[in-house]
Structure formats: C-alpha cells, structure tokens
Amino acid sequence: MNIVVLVKQVPDTATERKLSPDDNTLDRAASDGVINELDEYAIEEALLLKEKHGGEVTVLTMGPDQATDSIRKALSMGADKAVHLVDDALEGSDALQTAYALSKALGTVEFDLVVLGSESTDARTGVLGAALAEYLGLPQLTLAGKVDVDGSAVRVQRATDYGYDVVEAQLPAVVSVIEKINEPRYPSFKLIMQAKKKPVEKLGIADAGIEADRVGLANAATETVDFAPAPPRAAGTVVKDEGDGGVKAAEFLAEKKFV
Numbered sequence: 145m146n147i148v149v150l151v152k153q154v155p156d157t158a159t160e161r162k163l164s165p166d167d168n169t170l171d172r173a174a175s176d177g178v179i180n181e182l183d184e185y186a187i188e189e190a191l192l193l194k195e196k197h198g199g200e201v202t203v204l205t206m207g208p209d210q211a212t213d214s215i216r217k218a219l220s221m222g223a224d225k226a227v228h229l230v231d232d233a234l235e236g237s238d239a240l241q242t243a244y245a246l247s248k249a250l251g252t253v254e255f256d257l258v259v260l261g262s263e264s265t266d267a268r269t270g271v272l273g274a275a276l277a278e279y280l281g282l283p284q285l286t287l288a289g290k291v292d293v294d295g296s297a298v299r300v301q302r303a304t305d306y307g308y309d310v311v312e313a314q315l316p317a318v319v320s321v322i323e324k325i326n327e328p329r330y331p332s333f334k335l336i337m338q339a340k341k342k343p344v345e346k347l348g349i350a351d352a353g354i355e356a357d358r359v360g361l362a363n364a365a366t367e368t369v370d371f372a373p374a375p376p377r378a379a380g381t382v383v384k385d386e387g388d389g390g391v392k393a394a395e396f397l398a399e400k401k402f403v
C-alpha cells in the first residue's frame with residue numbers, strides 16, 4: 145500500500161509570526177519553521193497503516209528551501225522517502241492554488257491513499273483536503289478520528305458534534321485526520337541518522353506540469369488587502385473572594401450572558 149502524507153512547514157507558534165508589509169504575505173524566514181502539528185498525527189497514522197498493511201510512506205511538501213528541515217523530521221519519524229515541491233513561482237499561493245499544485249505533484253507519485261492534517265496552524269483555512277480531492281477527482285474522508293483499510297476500501301470514524309459517522313470509500317482516496325487520532329512517535333537517534341540518507345526528490349513547477357499562471361501571489365484568487373497587529377489582550381476582571389466570590393462570579397457570568 146503506497147501512502148502519501150502531506151506535511152506543511154509552518155511558523156513555530158511559540159515565536160512571533162510576522163507578515164511582510166510589501167505584499168501582506170507571511171514572512172516565513174522571520175520565524176523558525178516547524179511541522180504543522182496536525183501533520184505529525186497524519187505521519188503517525190500513515191506509519192501505523194504501513195506497519196499493518198505493508199508498502200511505503202512518502203512525504204509530500206510544498207514550501208521554500210527551509211521546509212527541508214520539516215521533511216527530514218518527517219523522515220526521521222519513519223517515512224521512507226519525500227517529494228519537495230519547491231519553486232519561487234509558488235510563493236504566496238493561496239489554498240486553492242496549493243491544492244492544485246499538490247494534486248499535480250501527486251501525479252508524479254504512485255499512491256493508494258493520501259493522508260493529511262485537517263488544518264494548518266498558520267492559515268487554518270481547513271479546505272486543502274477537500275480542494276485536493278476535487279482536483280484529483282477522488283473521494284475525501286475528512287476529520288477522521290479512526291482509519292481502517294480493508295482490501296480496496298478505507299473506512300473512517302468522522303468526528304461530529306454528536307459523536308461520529310462511519311464513512312467508507314474505495315481506494316485511492318484522500319483522508320484528513322484530527323488531533324488525538326494517535327500518539328505520534330518520537331524519532332529515535334537511529335532513525336534521525338537514517339533520515340539524513342533517505343531520498344528527497346525536489347520538483348519545480350515544470351517537473352510537476354504546473355502552469356506558472358495557475359500559482360503564486362500574482363495569480364491568487366484570495367488577496368490579503370490589509371492587516372493590523374492583534375490588540376493587546378485586555379486584563380481580565382479580578383474577583384476578590386470575601387466569602388462571596390461564588391456570587392460575584394455568577395453575577396459576572398450572568399452579566400456577560402454566559403449563563
């Protein structure tokens with residue numbers, strides 16, 4: 145079973161993230177890049193499926209050169225190889241363009257299943273999985289809290305407000321996973337060393353058959369017209385408990401219509 149897992153490098157949420165005033169896009173060089181948190185669960189799920197059904201796990205990332213660090217991290221968790229879609233023409237691509245570009249890159253890889261996170265921590269559009277499945281013409285199973293493969297079918301428990309639905313599709317298919325679907329493994333020192341030698345194929349847009357006028361900031365359907373720093377968080381209301389703390393807290397909640 146050939147599984148491709150999508151891995152996005154995002155700015156470390158612990159560091160300050162900057163938008164560049166020239167073009168209102170995220171200044172990815174200004175902060176350390178890390179693997180998008182939900183993608184660690186996607187990698188782990190792909191590895192668990194490989195351990196159960198055999199086959200190979202390929203990491204696919206679209207991102208600048210610095211994204212190589214996150215690719216190596218994914219390989220050190222146990223993925224077999226990687227494809228890095230890297231090209232200046234892709235800079236500033238929006239979610240639809242990114243989905244299109246990744247669908248073309250997937251055209252260069254053999255796969256039975258694509259696994260990705262249900263959202264990124266930087267843009268959080270949460271639409272990439274759906275858009276990718278549309279471009280590939282494949283079924284999508286989103287927000288999976290459990291994934292099972294049985295012969296040529298994949299079945300997931302799709303998280304809902306009231307519990308979950310069981311959704312099934314024929315392979316090949318696209319599956320997005322939610323947090324806590326599994327416990328991502330920590331790379332062992334041995335795997336970290338092995339990851340340095342694992343193949344990473346670099347693809348430019350020409351290699352993937354991506355038309356230059358379908359990607360990049362200049363051709364994006366969405367545009368960030370302006371941005372402003374988030375207002376500093378206001379200090380909260382301090383309730384001094386002189387035996388009536390509970391009452392005061394209840395009054396505060398009622399006043400704010402929380403209760």
Ligand SMILES: Cc1cc2nc3c(=O)[nH]c(=O)nc-3n(C[C@H](O)[C@H](O)[C@H](O)COP(=O)(O)OP(=O)(O)OC[C@H]3O[C@@H](n4cnc5c(N)ncnc54)[C@H](O)[C@@H]3O)c2cc1C
Pocket residue numbers: 150151152153170180182183186204205206207237238239240242246259260261262263264266267268269270271272273366
């Ligand atoms: C602050 C900010 C705001 C943005 N706002 C918008 C917006 O409103 N509309 C818009 O169209 N674009 C927006 N973008 C651009 C958007 O982030 C990128 O196009 C992005 O690559 C795809 O969208 P996403 O991260 O929201 O995907 P999501 O749908 O949130 O990501 C889901 C999963 O898709 C996979 N994935 C996403 N990107 C990649 C990648 N480059 N390589 C490999 N796998 C990937 C990951 O597995 C991820 O877990 C914004 C970017 C930033 C930084």
